[in-house]
Structure formats: C-alpha cells, structure tokens
Amino acid sequence: AAIQVHDIGLQVLKNADDEVGFKVLVGGGLGRSPAIGVVIKDFLPAKHLLTYLEAILRVYNRYGRRDNKYKARIKILVKAWTAEVFAAKVEQEWLQEIDSPSTLTDDVIAHAKDFFTSPAYESVDVEHAEVTLQKLAAEQVAFAKWRDRNVVAHKVSGYCAVHLSLKPTGVAPGDVTDSQLEAIADLADRYSFSEVRVTHHQNLVLGDVKLSDLPELWQAAKQLGFATPSIGTLVDMICCPGGDFCSLANAKSIPVAEAIQRRFDDLDYLYDLGDIKLNISGCMNACGHHHVGNIGILGVDKKGEEFYQIQLGGSALDDASLGKVLGPSFYADEIPDVLERILSIYVDQRIEGETFLDTHRRIGTAPFKEYIYAKAA
Numbered sequence: 001a002a003i004q005v006h007d008i009g010l011q012v013l014k015n016a017d018d019e020v021g022f023k024v025l026v027g028g029g030l031g032r033s034p035a036i037g038v039v040i041k042d043f044l045p046a047k048h049l050l051t052y053l054e055a056i057l058r059v060y061n062r063y064g065r066r067d068n069k070y071k072a073r074i075k076i077l078v079k080a081w082t083a084e085v086f087a088a089k090v091e092q093e094w095l096q097e098i099d100s101p102s103t104l105t106d107d108v109i110a111h112a113k114d115f116f117t118s119p120a121y122e123s124v125d126v127e128h129a130e131v132t133l134q135k136l137a138a139e140q141v142a143f144a145k146w147r148d149r150n151v152v153a154h155k156v157s158g159y160c161a162v163h164l165s166l167k168p169t170g171v172a173p174g175d176v177t178d179s180q181l182e183a184i185a186d187l188a189d190r191y192s193f194s195e196v197r198v199t200h201h202q203n204l205v206l207g208d209v210k211l212s213d214l215p216e217l218w219q220a221a222k223q224l225g226f227a228t229p230s231i232g233t234l235v236d237m238i239c240c241p242g243g244d245f246c247s248l249a250n251a252k253s254i255p256v257a258e259a260i261q262r263r264f265d266d267l268d269y270l271y272d273l274g275d276i277k278l279n280i281s282g283c284m285n286a287c288g289h290h291h292v293g294n295i296g297i298l299g300v301d302k303k304g305e306e307f308y309q310i311q312l313g314g315s316a317l318d319d320a321s322l323g324k325v326l327g328p329s330f331y332a333d334e335i336p337d338v339l340e341r342i343l344s345i346y347v348d349q350r351i352e353g354e355t356f357l358d359t360h361r362r363i364g365t366a367p368f369k370e371y372i373y374a375k376a377a
C-alpha cells in the first residue's frame with residue numbers, strides 16, 4: 001500500500017506476545033517535496049490506534065504550516081523538527097488521551113471485523129485442477145504466460161487472485177469504458193463472489209477465483225482485452241492523465257506511455273528484464289508516483305515546450321526510496337530510445353537474480369548517466 005510515501009503509514013504486525021498492532025510511520029509523501037516516511041512507533045497495540053492517530057493530527061494541526069498550502073503537510077513538520085522531536089510531541093499528546101473513549105475496545109474491534117466476513121469458499125480438488133492447468137499451459141504458451149504473470153497465490157487452498165490487466169497497447173493505462181465495466185462486473189459475479197478491487201498500479205483484481213475456473217476466466221478476460229500478460233513488467237506502468245486531460249499538467253504523459261508500450265512489445269524481452277516499476281507523471285504533483293518508480297518519468301515545461309526528466313532508483317515497497325534525477329531532460333520522442341539504453345546497462349551489469357532496482361542500487365546512477373549522455377552527445 002506504499003505506506004512509506006503517505007502522510008501517515010500503518011503496518012499491521014504482531015509483537016512477541018502475538019498481539020496485533022501497528023508500526024506507525026509519518027512524514028511520507030510525493031509531489032513537490034517528496035519524502036520517505038519515518039517510523040515513530042515500532043508497535044502500537046490495536047486498541048490505541050484511534051487515540052494515537054488523533055494525537056498525530058492534533059500535533060500537526062497545532063504546529064504544522066497550515067498558513068501555507070505548499071507546506072501544509074505532515075512531512076514538512078517532520079523535516080523541520082526531525083522524526084525524534086515529532087515522535088516525542090505525539091507521545092506527549094497521546095499520553096494525555098491514552099484511555100479516552102476513542103480507545104478501541106474488544107467489542108468495537110469485533111464489530112468492525114464483522115464487516116469483513118470471508119466469502120463462502122468451496123472445496124476445490126486442487127490436484128485435479130492443477131493437472132488441468134498444467135496441461136493447458138503445456139498446450140498454450142499464452143495461458144502459461146498469463147498464469148505466471150497475472151495470477152497470484154491465495155491463502156485459501158484451491159483459490160487464487162487474478163489481475164485483470166488494464167494495460168493493452170494503445171489504451172491509456174488504467175482506462176476502461178462503461179461497457180467494459182459492465183463486463184468486469186459480470187466476471188466478478190461469475191468468478192469472484194461479486195467483488196473486484198482496483199489497484200494503485202491501475203489494474204483490477206478478482207480476489208477469490210477458484211483454480212478450476214482459471215481456464216474459463218482466461219478465455220473471457222482475453223476476449224474482453226483484460227488478459228495482457230504483463231503484470232509487473234516495464235509496460236505495466238502507472239501513468240497519470242497528463243496534458244491530455246489535466247489542467248495542471250506540464251506535459252502529456254499518455255502518448256509517452258503508448259510510445260513505450262509500442263517499443264517494448266516483445267514479451268520475452270520484458271520477462272527477461274523481470275519486475276520493473278515504470279511510473280509517469282505529467283507534472284511535479286506526482287499523481288503517477290514517478291518518484292517511487294524504479295524508472296520515473298516526469299513531464300516538465302521549458303519555455304512552453306514539453307520535456308521529460310528521468311529518475312532512477314525509486315521504490316514504493318518496504319525498502320522505499322526516491323529516484324535520483326538522471327540528468328538533463330529529453331523530448332518525448334527520445335524517451336523510448338533512452339529507456340532502451342537504460343535497460344541495456346541493466347542487462348549488461350546485472351548479477352544473476354538481480355532486479356533492475358537491485359542493480360541500480362549496487363552500481364548507482366553514474367554508469368547509466370555516462371552511457372545515456374555520451375550517446376546523446
């Protein structure tokens with residue numbers, strides 16, 4: 001959930017006594033002043049969640065820069081104070097309210113849990129389903145690729161989660177039409193207890209699909225255009241609406257996304273590259289999360305002309321990091337070539353098992369920069 005790049009991040013965990021609680025982070029965010037959140041509480045018992053969050057908000061409300069819309073964020077206060085000071089202020093505030101009526105009693109937690117009942121899972125003959133799936137995968141490479149990339153293991157035996165990809169080439173990443181939404185609702189009714197989820201990677205997920213339904217679902221998803229087997233690859237990018245739709249944009253982002261999709265259309269090459277997060281924003285507001293893309297692209301305006309700055313090394317996962325600017329920006333039509341050269345450095349330099357991010361972290365931005373700008377010169 002990209003918890004390290006939000007104002008407040010909560011990670012559910014258990015302590016040594018098996019009690020459920022939260023690790024609490026504050027001060028993350030993207031946009032104009034990107035920042036990775038910092039931990040201010042290693043373990044907060046679940047019952048104190050609301051009182052602690054209230055304390056964070058009260059501290060921010062009292063001391064934050066509410067006078068300036070560019071600075072009215074928790075991250076600005078954390079940076080000005082340091083995480084230690086912010087944590088101490090919150091602790092002090094919280095101790096005054098620690099057992100207030102906002103404390104979550106066992107009854108309140110149980111009541112909340114009642115809203116999240118499990119669907120009526122059926123018993124699935126996993127062995128039989130696996131034989132069928134493996135036979136189909138052997139006969140049809142497309143199914144094998146789709147299962148490998150777009151299907152995720154489930155905690156319930158006999159079930160899986162399925163990504164419906166919204167990244168076919170030539171369609172703005174994440175776009176669906178009204179009739180496609182109707183069709184998705186039908187798929188959810190038929191295969192996933194009428195439930196569908198939206199991911200921040202601009203895809204949809206059917207969360208509870210029987211393994212034995214996979215062949216049928218694959219056919220249906222394929223017909224509807226939702227079976228592009230590219231989840232997690234370079235072309236499974238996050239892309240904001242940019243200048244085609246957004247009045248705040250510095251540059252268009254959708255045509256850049258499409259040019260990348262068209263250039264990188266060889267699935268075997270994409271699979272060889274492995275998991276890469278490519279994120280594109282049309283301005284510094286960062287709706288496309290470019291700061292935390294392994295490769296981030298930011299649209300910039302220079303005297304009325306659209307350019308694109310590239311950043312490398314961002315991540316929104318547990319090891320969150322902000323990307324570093326590669327160097328001077330490029331024209332839109334240069335981006336596919338530049339990406340190709342960036343990826344060639346990765347392929348040349350990677351050690352077995354390394355992702356793009358691993359390699360970048362090991363060798364840094366310099367080798368990419370030298371190669372890209374030497375070539376461009």
Ligand code: SF4
Nearest residue numbers: 240246249282283287
């Ligand atoms: S990043 Fe900028 S251009 Fe893109 S949607 Fe957000 S405000 Fe608009």
